Amino acid sequence: MRLVLAEDSALLRVGLTQLLESRGFEILHAVDNAAALDEALADPAAEAAVLDVRMPPTFTDEGLRAAITAREARPGFPVMVLSQYVEALYARELFASGTGAVGYLLKDRVSDVAEFAEGVRRVASGGTVLDPEVVAAVMARRHEEPLERLTPREREVLAQMAEGRSNAAIAQRMVVTEKAVAKHINAIFTKLDLPVDEDDHRRVRAVLAWLRV
């Protein structure tokens, strides 16, 4: 899979390139500023992007803006956004830019190489990956619709779905059978009034409903 990589720190850029290449990704462009990133994203050969939020010239949130712009130009273009810190506000903006194919992770998560690579792959195939820290922040807003309708167990499953875990992974974490997880997920879909659809899309929609976007 051919990726665009944007990261202004040379050390991290080289590290990420090595890491992703070792996991079978091809780095098409590795850039270090917003202007170069825009050019790289215009390359039709690019299949997904891994972006840092804070980059030159202003060192604020150009990575995030570039991701949203790229998804406006190419709807559904998979983007994994990495950052030194995560904000529920930014997660909301990112997830509002079309359905699915979005990831938003703390940079530290890269240290779990296998899970990170799996996350990039899941995003590239249309799924969502949300950092556990954002998930925890959103979970704290338990009084709100539509979360209110869910049982604590269902909320837990939904949080894991938001983090981008598969049914099998959720089952293993919660120490239940996969069948039980599937049951919970179906209950979530029903309670959130999500129409019958291809499984992955419903998962993404459930997460979106939960983020209130």
Next chain:
Amino acid sequence: MPVEPAPRAPTARSASRLRMTGYAALQVLLFVPTLLAFVLCAVGGALSLVVLGLPLLAIGMPLLRWTAQRHRVMAARCLGIEVPPGPRRTPPGEPLYGRLMLWARDPMTWRELAWALASITIGFTVSLAFLVLFLGIVTGLVWWYGTEPIMRGRARLDLMFLAYGRTERLEQRVAELTETRADVVDHAAAELRRIERDLHDGAQARLVALSMSLGLAEEAFATDPERARALVNDARTTTSAALTDLRNVVRGIHPPVLADRGLAGAVQALALDLPLPVEVEASLPGRPPAPVESALYFTIAECLANIGKHSGAGNAWVLMRHRDGILQAIVGDDGAGGADPGAGTGMLGVMRRLAAFDGTMTVASPVGGPTIVTLEVPCALSSPKTAPSSVSD
């Protein structure tokens, strides 16, 4: 509080003869309350040593305040100037004893007392004599030519007591600045100590642990690869914890989202992290200077954190706007009320920081709610920032 413009500059047209005559009548009528207030305060003050005087003061002081303020307004109108500032305001809900202490410490209280004495003697005589002259219409000429000099004379006499002179106002300002500067220096030093401690106990300690794990792993690789793997895994967990610590330290210094999005965006982000719905409304056509922005952000954050912790509120809201050179932020909730702004060191810290910019905080929190905190800082807004992602060029 910012220095008021010198009150001597004529801003309004001075009152007419007829109105001045009316004032004279009012001043004669106010003789009784003023006398009463003076006696109550004098006797109350003397008896306060044996507690007995306190109730007398509790009645006498507000009465004195009231009649002094009436005279202040009349004098200002006679001279055609802005009404000079009166005594310091006492916070609502302050217990009687605290209020009396605040009054005693305010130099204006003593000026008002001295004024009362002058008012019931010279002032009263002047106004009464003038009225008598006016009522004896025969002396119409005296009224025509005498009203202004006499009433202005009386007004100057009143204001000599009831308004601070320029030097005194400047002295007060210097005292305020000295106090807030000392607070700011203290606050900054305390912040640095806190950051040092956080780094020392957090990230630094974890990096030491990390380096130890890696050292042990290095040795174990040859003999016990399984143990080495476990150590490396430990090292990774420790790294994550160190990064989390660093992130928290950074948030405490200057939250990245504040740098990215300004006050409105950062407060929005704060609101999203709160366990209750918070409505954020901002109409800020630009950004305040960075230190003001940061001080306001941390104050609002503290208010919101308190709402989350104590108020038991179901809803909260933040309104931010800028008008007449003042940036105003209002934080409200529908909780139980009864909030004490002085409680908690966190709130005191942010209030001191705000005070350095002449910022003020007023809290209205009746028991039963709602609680409304109003923050005001005089400042100019910079022109709106252009979109930072100038990616097209």
